[in-house]
Amino acid sequence: MSAPKKLYIKTYGCQMNVYDSERMAESLGGQGYVETQSPDDADMILLNTCHIREKAAEKVYSELGRFKGLKAQKPDLKIGVAGCVAQAEGEEIMRRQPLVDLVVGPQSYHRLPEMEAKAGAGAKVLDTDFPEEDKFEKLARRPKAKRGPTAFLTVQEGCDKFCAFCVVPYTRGAEVSRPVDRVLREAEDLVERGVREITLLGQNVNAYHGAGPDGDMTLAQLIWELDKVEGLERIRFTTSHPNDMMDDLIEAHATCKKLMPYLHLPVQAGSDKILKRMNRSHTADSYLRLIERIRAARPDILISGDFIVGFPEETEEDFQATLDLVEEVTYGTAYSFKYSTRPGTPAAERAQVDPAEADDRLRRLQALLTRQQRQVQDSMVGREVGVLFEKAGRLPGQMVGKSDYLHAVHVADCDAQPGELRRVRIVSSGTNSLAGELIG
Numbered sequence: 001m002s003a004p005k006k007l008y009i010k011t012y013g014c015q016m017n018v019y020d021s022e023r024m025a026e027s028l029g030g031q032g033y034v035e036t037q038s039p040d041d042a043d044m045i046l047l048n049t050c051h052i053r054e055k056a057a058e059k060v061y062s063e064l065g066r067f068k069g070l071k072a073q074k075p076d077l078k079i080g081v082a083g084c085v086a087q088a089e090g091e092e093i094m095r096r097q098p099l100v101d102l103v104v105g106p107q108s109y110h111r112l113p114e115m116e117a118k119a120g121a122g123a124k125v126l127d128t129d130f131p132e133e134d135k136f137e138k139l140a141r142r143p144k145a146k147r148g149p150t151a152f153l154t155v156q157e158g159c160d161k162f163c164a165f166c167v168v169p170y171t172r173g174a175e176v177s178r179p180v181d182r183v184l185r186e187a188e189d190l191v192e193r194g195v196r197e198i199t200l201l202g203q204n205v206n207a208y209h210g211a212g213p214d215g216d217m218t219l220a221q222l223i224w225e226l227d228k229v230e231g232l233e234r235i236r237f238t239t240s241h242p243n244d245m246m247d248d249l250i251e252a253h254a255t256c257k258k259l260m261p262y263l264h265l266p267v268q269a270g271s272d273k274i275l276k277r278m279n280r281s282h283t284a285d286s287y288l289r290l291i292e293r294i295r296a297a298r299p300d301i302l303i304s305g306d307f308i309v310g311f312p313e314e315t316e317e318d319f320q321a322t323l324d325l326v327e328e329v330t331y332g333t334a335y336s337f338k339y340s341t342r343p344g345t346p347a348a349e350r351a352q353v354d355p356a357e358a359d360d361r362l363r364r365l366q367a368l369l370t371r372q373q374r375q376v377q378d379s380m381v382g383r384e385v386g387v388l389f390e391k392a393g394r395l396p397g398q399m400v401g402k403s404d405y406l407h408a409v410h411v412a413d414c415d416a417q418p419g420e421l422r423r424v425r426i427v428s429s430g431t432n433s434l435a436g437e438l439i440g
């Protein structure tokens, strides 16, 4: 029997890319590939790229340049670029970096085995189509391995919102939802393979409207269907848009036991002028009223957010409105970035904020968010929470898992196994994690 070929995938960016990388590895498993952690051992290297940060494409080109020596030593090594930079740059990648054998956009992953075969025969292969067929269905037929206790499951892709700073509508295309029966089938399959917690993914996940037996279903209706899957213990979803936070989803947070009390709900800025310029189609006040309604339904819910500072034309007063909004909400966790231009987006053409000023605003915002994060984490001490254990910790006898609120929790002298959901009393709060003890 010939030795398996080795696949090295480097994943950049969001959880959806992590999910896509897993699926690409599975699909190439059918071609005899097993994953390796080192590019030096690989027969194929795939960079699954993200276009969200500044100069994303330049970073990919410089990363590719690093494989030059490897390719010279191993001429049969195949190098591929996947993800949003692949979609945005297309043919340009092969023109600028001739060592690349294949370029595959996010909607064409299911064609990877055929592309790999063509690349193996010496062809240069490019596929950045938005094909009609369901890529998830094609990928789902590939052989599958045992899984850890948590998994991502993409239920929705693309976005029709066109925020002025975002490339997603261009790289991932229009909003599409997967049919309910296919999501359920994949969830059941994941549970059979050992998964206990599923995070439903979508660029705009709460706009989900997948076909069900009696017409389209909302995300909340999908969650209630998943609630019936035996062996599935926890459900999460990300990322949501405030305008798609419907009443039934808020209600599900109050009543569905499997739906975890954690909500990532980006606001991006606190100034209505900037929100308008961002084309966010909500105001600071409508966001705050929404948070109030969500907290009325589920008082202990942990709110997570995304922020962009230094958006074109943001004044100190606008930025102050962001700080005020953060003070009012209290975020348990948040991601904050300095605005960076993404070519092709409307905001790229506008007057940019002085970079030193933007740096200073980011520093001030992050100081506030870090303080809130620590405050929320510290407030867990003394509370009983569910912890889904994932793996052994660094210390002997220690196990690590995630709380209902997505905090990492370490438990010493712990007899829980990976995949077990146990009640834990939180005894202390560290820099980025909590420590607890098993109850009973």
Ligand code: SF4
Pocket: 159, 160, 161, 162, 163, 166, 167, 168, 169, 203, 204, 241
């Ligand atoms: S809603 Fe999210 S994915 Fe859609 S355009 Fe805005 S930032 Fe991008």
